[in-house]
Amino acid sequence: MDPMAVSELMASLEDQGQEVGKLLCWAHSHADMSVFWSGQDNSCIAGLANGRYMLSLVVNKKRDSMARLDMFHPAHLCVTDVAWEPYFPLDESEVIAAEAEFREKVTEQGVLSASTSIGFSTEEYVEQLKQARAAGLMDDDELEDELNWLQQEVA
Numbered sequence: 758m759d760p761m762a763v764s765e766l767m768a769s770l771e772d773q774g775q776e777v778g779k780l781l782c783w784a785h786s787h788a789d790m791s792v793f794w795s796g797q798d799n800s801c802i803a804g805l806a807n808g809r810y811m812l813s814l815v816v817n818k819k820r821d822s823m824a825r826l827d828m829f830h831p832a833h834l835c836v837t838d839v840a841w842e843p844y845f846p847l848d849e850s851e852v853i854a855a856e857a858e859f860r861e862k863v864t865e866q867g868v869l870s871a872s873t874s875i876g877f878s879t880e881e882y883v884e885q886l887k888q889a890r891a892a893g894l895m896d897d898d899e900l901e902d903e904l905n906w907l908q909q910e911v912a
Contacts, residue, residue, distance in 0.1 A: 763804075778807045784814040788865070789906065791899040792821045793889040794837075795882075802827055814841070823894075883909055 767777045783805055787793075792815045802813050806829040816822045824839040847855070883904065890900045904910070 778809070780805060780807060781810060782812045782814070784816070787815055787817045789818055790903055791895050792817050792823045793886075793894040794823070794825065795885045795889070797885075812839070879907060879909070883907065 767780075770777050770780075783802065785798075794815070798813070798815065802811055805811055806827070808830055810826060810828045812824065812826050814822060814824045822841070823837075824841045826836040826839050828834045845852070886895070886900055886903050889895050890897070895903075
């Protein structure tokens, strides 16, 4: 998550009289990668801590998903493997409008490329993937797919 974009969002919400403490959910996609909680995800969740709770969701293009609930006060409590189910109480015109807004505002970019800074090195990212595998959040095939995508050798 781009820290500058988050700052701009929060400033814009405050300018509109919105309380940024009402941001209670963070959802994002790992696109073609598997779903797991990376070190960067953990940092983003901690950075969005609002004194109440944060529901976080990670999905991918294969429609895999994970959800977790973090409560930060009086102590940090993280509930993983939260069961969730999407609910869309929208009529067809709202769906069409939402899809049009999404296409207008969202662009897909490669997560790891020479021209894109992700805030850490490929080696650090590979280490995060290996830690996710060791924690049972991905299987050997998923780890191998990720390493192949990164053009890294499978150890």
